[in-house]
Amino acid sequence: MEIRAAVVSSFDKPPRYEPFDLPAPSDEDQALVDVLAVGLHPRVRTGASGSHYTSTGKLPMVPGVDGVGRGEDGRLLYFVADDDVVGPMATRTVIDRRRSVPLPDDADVVKIAAAMNPAMSSWVALRRRVPIETGQSVLILGATGNAGQMAVQVAKRLGAGRVVGAGRDRARLAALPGIGADATVALTDDADATAAALAAAAAAEVDLVLDYLWGRPAGDAIMALLRARADRGRALNWIQIGAVAGPTIELPSVALRSANLRLQGNGQGAVSTRTYLEELPALVEEIESGGLAVTARPVPLAEVETAWTAPEAPGVRTVLVP
Numbered sequence: 001m002e003i004r005a006a007v008v009s010s011f012d013k014p015p016r017y018e019p020f021d022l023p024a025p026s027d028e029d030q031a032l033v034d035v036l037a038v039g040l041h042p043r044v045r046t047g048a049s050g051s052h053y054t055s056t057g058k059l060p061m062v063p064g065v066d067g068v069g070r071g072e073d074g075r076l077l078y079f080v081a082d083d084d085v086v087g088p089m090a091t092r093t094v095i096d097r098r099r100s101v102p103l104p105d106d107a108d109v110v111k112i113a114a115a116m117n118p119a120m121s122s123w124v125a126l127r128r129r130v131p132i133e134t135g136q137s138v139l140i141l142g143a144t145g146n147a148g149q150m151a152v153q154v155a156k157r158l159g160a161g162r163v164v165g166a167g168r169d170r171a172r173l174a175a176l177p178g179i180g181a182d183a184t185v186a187l188t189d190d191a192d193a194t195a196a197a198l199a200a201a202a203a204a205e206v207d208l209v210l211d212y213l214w215g216r217p218a219g220d221a222i223m224a225l226l227r228a229r230a231d232r233g234r235a236l237n238w239i240q241i242g243a244v245a246g247p248t249i250e251l252p253s254v255a256l257r258s259a260n261l262r263l264q265g266n267g268q269g270a271v272s273t274r275t276y277l278e279e280l281p282a283l284v285e286e287i288e289s290g291g292l293a294v295t296a297r298p299v300p301l302a303e304v305e306t307a308w309t310a311p312e313a314p315g316v317r318t319v320l321v322p
């Protein structure tokens with residue numbers, strides 16, 4: 001079937017809106033949907049550049065990791081795309097019914113497409129990877145982006161006592177108390193200044209860290225927190241989620257010997273697909289009921305090529321609408 005889609009023909013160029021041949025559903029678990037909204041998440045960009053750890057290298061490809069669509073029975077649904085099929089950035093696509101969840105008829109499709117991916121990272125981290133206990137305190141490293149600002153709200157909704165948001169964009173940091181942060185920390189390239197700012201916000205006493213940055217800020221923060229921690233034997237669960245500040249860190253071995261530091265990640269592979277799917281209905285409900293503030297910018301799918309390279313407004317998720 002011929003559809004129109006955002007087609008990636010070269011990993012170093014943005015996708016173009018072009019005709020694409022969509023294979024028909026191949027078994028009864030697959031279903032054809034009209035796509036209504038697809039988020040342009042960082043994970044979508046790494047997939048379209050061939051650099052995600054799940055990338056197969058096959059071209060041409062249609063990007064996207066999730067979306068909202070309408071099935072042939074007229075019902076709205078949110079779906080997660082398989083890694084090895086035509087992605088959802090298209091007028092129509094084929095989904096796996098087992099990776100979808102029904103939405104109410106009046107669901108805000110753009111809001112759902114914008115929020116599910118960034119919100120899922122903290123939701124699953126705090127419900128499944130290291131289940132949060134009521135009253136525990138959380139540091140969000142990289143709280144100024146879409147996933148980070150969701151994480152501030154998700155942590156509170158899941159019972160966190162104190163939430164500290166850290167980032168480098170001071171204007172965005174100033175907005176975090178309005179969505180639930182109890183304190184904020186301005187990160188800089190100066191490790192001593194970062195350590196002082198973390199200490200001033202009592203960040204050394206948190207139970208959990210959701211880390212969207214990695215790279216140098218994470219390395220600096222781990223050491224700063226461990227040095228300032230009153231009781232180094234108390235567990236510090238560090239959950240690595242994103243790496244916008246760099247793919248590697250330098251970590252002195254003493255960090256792992258001198259304190260009860262538990263370093264783990266949250267993502268495809270660290271958590272099973274089944275676990276993610278089990279969490280979809282509860283998260284949809286949370287977003288639909290207005291529990292999480294979401295800022296989305298809808299853009300026609302036909303304009304994907306320019307939308308891809310346009311500067312992103314901080315804290316706003318672009319959503320492509322066929």
Ligand SMILES: NC(=O)c1ccc[n+]([C@@H]2O[C@H](COP(=O)([O-])OP(=O)(O)OC[C@H]3O[C@@H](n4cnc5c(N)ncnc54)[C@H](OP(=O)(O)O)[C@@H]3O)[C@@H](O)[C@H]2O)c1
Pocket residue numbers: 041042043117118120121142144145146147148167168169187212213217241242243244245266267268314315316
């Ligand atoms: N594992 C998972 O399940 C999962 C799920 C969702 C997202 N993620 C990952 O999480 C990360 C964030 O995703 P997102 O949706 O929030 O992206 P986003 O909306 O683009 O936000 C990224 C934020 O990082 C900030 N930033 C970039 N470099 C920084 C640095 N060196 N120091 C401090 N802040 C820096 C940016 O702010 P400024 O540049 O304005 O300072 C921006 O606010 C990505 O790596 C994404 O792939 C992982």
